[in-house]
Amino acid sequence: MHSKRRTRLAYLFMLPALVFVIAVYLLPFVATVAFSLTDWTGLGFQFKWIGLRNYASALLDKNFVTVSWNTLVYFVELVGLQFVVSIALAAIVDGEYKGAGFFRSVFFLPTVVCTIAVGFIWNIMFDPISGPIKTLFDGLGLRSLAGVMWLSDADTAIHAVSFVSIWQWTGWSMVIYLAGMQSISEDLYEAADIDGVGPFRRFFRITLPLLAPSITINLVNSTIGALKMFDLPFAITKGGPGYATETMSMLMYNYSFSLNKMGYGSAIAMILFVTILVISGLQTKALRRNEDSIL
Amino acid sequence: MRAALRSIPRYAVLALGAFVTLYPFSMVVLTSLKTTRDYMRSSVALPAVPQFSNYATVFRKSAILSGFANSFIITASVLVLEILVGALAAYALTKMDFKKAGRYQLLFLAPMILPIQLVAIPIYLIFVNLGLTDTKLGLIVVYIATGLPLVIFMLTSFMKTIPNQISEAATVEGASDLQIFGAIIVPLLKPTIAAISVISGLGIWNDFFMPLLLLISARQKTLPLKIYDYMGQYNNNWPFVSTCIVYVLAPIFVFYVVMQKYIIKGVVAGAVKG
Numbered sequence: 001m002h003s004k005r006r007t008r009l010a011y012l013f014m015l016p017a018l019v020f021v022i023a024v025y026l027l028p029f030v031a032t033v034a035f036s037l038t039d040w041t042g043l044g045f046q047f048k049w050i051g052l053r054n055y056a057s058a059l060l061d062k063n064f065v066t067v068s069w070n071t072l073v074y075f076v077e078l079v080g081l082q083f084v085v086s087i088a089l090a091a092i093v094d095g096e097y098k099g100a101g102f103f104r105s106v107f108f109l110p111t112v113v114c115t116i117a118v119g120f121i122w123n124i125m126f127d128p129i130s131g132p133i134k135t136l137f138d139g140l141g142l143r144s145l146a147g148v149m150w151l152s153d154a155d156t157a158i159h160a161v162s163f164v165s166i167w168q169w170t171g172w173s174m175v176i177y178l179a180g181m182q183s184i185s186e187d188l189y190e191a192a193d194i195d196g197v198g199p200f201r202r203f204f205r206i207t208l209p210l211l212a213p214s215i216t217i218n219l220v221n222s223t224i225g226a227l228k229m230f231d232l233p234f235a236i237t238k239g240g241p242g243y244a245t246e247t248m249s250m251l252m253y254n255y256s257f258s259l260n261k262m263g264y265g266s267a268i269a270m271i272l273f274v275t276i277l278v279i280s281g282l283q284t285k286a287l288r289r290n291e292d293s294i295l
Numbered sequence: 296m297r298a299a300l301r302s303i304p305r306y307a308v309l310a311l312g313a314f315v316t317l318y319p320f321s322m323v324v325l326t327s328l329k330t331t332r333d334y335m336r337s338s339v340a341l342p343a344v345p346q347f348s349n350y351a352t353v354f355r356k357s358a359i360l361s362g363f364a365n366s367f368i369i370t371a372s373v374l375v376l377e378i379l380v381g382a383l384a385a386y387a388l389t390k391m392d393f394k395k396a397g398r399y400q401l402l403f404l405a406p407m408i409l410p411i412q413l414v415a416i417p418i419y420l421i422f423v424n425l426g427l428t429d430t431k432l433g434l435i436v437v438y439i440a441t442g443l444p445l446v447i448f449m450l451t452s453f454m455k456t457i458p459n460q461i462s463e464a465a466t467v468e469g470a471s472d473l474q475i476f477g478a479i480i481v482p483l484l485k486p487t488i489a490a491i492s493v494i495s496g497l498g499i500w501n502d503f504f505m506p507l508l509l510l511i512s513a514r515q516k517t518l519p520l521k522i523y524d525y526m527g528q529y530n531n532n533w534p535f536v537s538t539c540i541v542y543v544l545a546p547i548f549v550f551y552v553v554m555q556k557y558i559i560k561g562v563v564a565g566a567v568k569g
Contacts, residue, residue: 013387016380024440025406028417114501116519179563217566228410231503273413
């Protein structure tokens with residue numbers, strides 16, 4: 001086979017994919033870096049190069065500081081709680097008993113629903129006048145909880161949004177943990193049974209360590225999801241009350257498309273990107289080291 | 296008997312989990328059959344008289360059918376094109392003795408760490424200048440690009456498992472690469488393609504951010520944007536909002552029940568180690 005001709009053919013086969021990646025990712029990425037160094041409004045072609053001033057003004061921007069704090073809260077809650085709940089659910093549905101398959105299907109169900117619909121569903125659930133959650137607390141006689149305006153109180157809104165996000169995405173992590181659990185060799189469990197190891201020690205000594213690769217995947221995935229969150233707060237609270245539930249993606253969207261500050265918006269997009277890169281990079285490194293120490 | 300007793304706590308936890316997961320959906324179905332006064336009286340009780348007329352009203356006012364049509368056209372077009380484009384690239388990366396395959400594979404997978412928000416502003420500006428905003432074509436182009444990393448990842452991992460002897464034998468027989476690709480490789484890909492289609496398709500069907508950015512007119516809007524507009528308008532009429540949600544849920548639930556096997560397979564196969 002003429003290998004030169006074949007190499008040319010290989011490039012031809014990759015060409016369409018290359019065009020898409022370059023046109024939609026590479027060039028726009030370079031453009032975002034450039035925009036972030038200008039004071040461009042996005043209207044007309046007049047702009048000045050202002051160096052890193054957009055990045056400096058972000059640090060002084062009260063809204064940006066609030067949103068950074070929110071991002072940290074989302075990150076801790078979504079990654080931490082979803083990890084605990086999804087791994088526990090996976091451990092429970094990992095078995096050959098009656099109904100196991102049914103419950104797996106149920107727990108995964110919310111992930112296939114459009115997040116905008118999920119946002120509105122929980123708007124009704126949290127309705128402070130006559131919503132089901134208020135009704136539940138009233139019924140239990142918990143007056144003080146029944147009176148909480150979950151989505152319009154600045155102290156509770158962000159946690160309520162976190163809760164809904166966990167409600168929606170736990171099934172996704174669960175499925176990945178379940179696949180990891182099912183690839184663990186039965187021999188190990190049998191050996192543990194012979195040694196008379198109880199179910200809890202079995203889980204912490206065998207299952208959990210051997211799940212390390214699935215844990216890496218899930219933690220990195222939910223970290224990226226938490227950092228760039230947009231749809232859910234947009235649908236459920238519009239970022240409010242005030243900026244209490246606003247995310248970095250929403251702030252970038254508002255500055256760029258509602259307030260015509262494309263330069264500044266690009267700088268926020270860059271900050272979001274670098275944050276994702278640094279945190280998920282550090283996580284992958286730490287978790288990989290953890291994997292290597294076990295396997 | 297003792298085994299049965301021991302499984303009680305497990306079923307209690309499962310039942311609680313299932314209730315928390317399913318109650319919001321059943322509440323929406325219930326609310327869609329109420330009048331606003333019914334709902335105000337109690338959000339958890341059954342409707343006094345089921346209001347099936349809500350479905351006709353919302354169907355008419357929200358013009359939800361065009362949302363379904365737009366989302367369907369976009370999702371179907373993207374799937375066909377991204378799988379074709381991705382499969383060609385994956386074939387070049389795995390079956391053509393291509394020396395720089397590793398480097399190019401990395402280039403194709405790199406966008407996985409680039410959030411769409413990072414490139415959204417330039418894409419918007421380019422599309423304004425090309426007249427691609429407010430068109431289906433514009434969204435289709437974006438989704439092909441955002442879908443490709445996963446498609447190429449899943450297809451290359453699968454193609455690597457196909458033994459080279461098959462294609463080498465075909466080469467000796469005088470088959471060209473295009474023939475091997477079409478007649479030998481693509482038929483073997485069917486289960487992987489099914490898994491990619493459901494997982495990638497769900498992402499496109501449910502996406503909100505890019506349509507929000509690129510679509511303007513009611514005629515072009517996709518389902519999530521359509522329902523967002525409608526529900527925003529009727530924010531204080533929960534029965535109407537619920538009816539709208541049920542319209543969105545019903546087809547996706549049917550899809551889930553039928554395609555569950557492939558969806559789960561897609562989730563697991565697409566779980567990329569960062």
